[in-house]
Amino acid sequence: MFGALGYPLLYLASIGHLALGARGQSVQVVDDPLSRMLRQTRPFSFEPVARVAVDPVALLVSPLDxxxxxxxxxxxxxxxxxxxxxxxxxxxxxxxxxxxxxxxxxxxxxxxxxxxxxxxxxxxxxxxxxxxxxxxxxxxxxxxxxxxxxxxxxxxxxxxxxxxxxxx
Structure with missing residues (x-):
């Protein structure tokens, strides 16, 4: 069960795409998400295209990551x-x-x-x-x-x- 749910959460938290401390609920999407999701921020890591916050968790959504x-x-x-x-x-x-x-x-x-x-x-x-x-x-x-x-x-x-x- 850890591999199915726990590891992806741990991986996303360790690369800075999942964090605690968000307040409220919100969804923000960048302009032109299809082209931006292919941009690399470092080797084998890609730019987030959305931010989803649900108290107390914030997730930067990068489909490739x-x-x-x-x-x-x-x-x-x-x-x-x-x-x-x-x-x-x-x-x-x-x-x-x-x-x-x-x-x-x-x-x-x-x-x-x-x-x-x-x-x-x-x-x-x-x-x-x-x-x-x-x-x-x-x-x-x-x-x-x-x-x-x-x-x-x-x-x-x-x-x-x-x-x-x-x-x-």
Whole structure:
């Protein structure tokens, strides 16, 4: 259930599109939302086209960012489900228990996608020197790297279980 609802909310909050503290109820839409929703604000993050406030929550609606959050949530949920199934009955799946842990690692690493910039800010990346620009650029690409890791993890675990079923 966390993957379906909780992860997208956490992702949107971490990129600054969901916040507490709104008062009242309102909906505001930008001019020409179709063209503005395609504008990138940073790598793999797009401009919001509306603001919806319902006391006490405010949501900046960026359809592409919401799509990214839902895709990552589905991948995280699938990886955690595979990890639980493999952990509970590794013999039936034809893999070792460590495969379940392997499947869950990318799911846990997705925190870098949304929380990485905040962590770097807290530890003082601004004072780190010349490597700061490279580090911040790398963090900007954490979203696609995370998605690739999650998909790769699913492929590795399902290949292992499919090979055992065809052999046995």
């Amino acid at each position: 919401i799509g990214v959050a839902l895709v990552l949530a589905a991948l995280v949920g699938a990886n955690l489900a595979v990890a639980v199934v493999v952990w509970r009955s590794p013999a039936a799946c034809g893999v070792e228990r460590s495969a379940g842990l392997l499947a869950s690692v990318p799911a846990l690493l997705t925190g870098a996608t949304c929380c990485g910039p905040a962590i770097l800010f807290v530890v003082g990346v601004g004072t780190a020197g010349a490597g700061t620009g490279v580090l911040l650029t790398a963090v900007g690409y954490a979203t696609p790297v995370t998605a690739l890791l999650l998909v790769g993890s699913l492929i590795l675990v399902t290949r292992g279980t499919a090979a055992v079923r065809t052999d046995g």
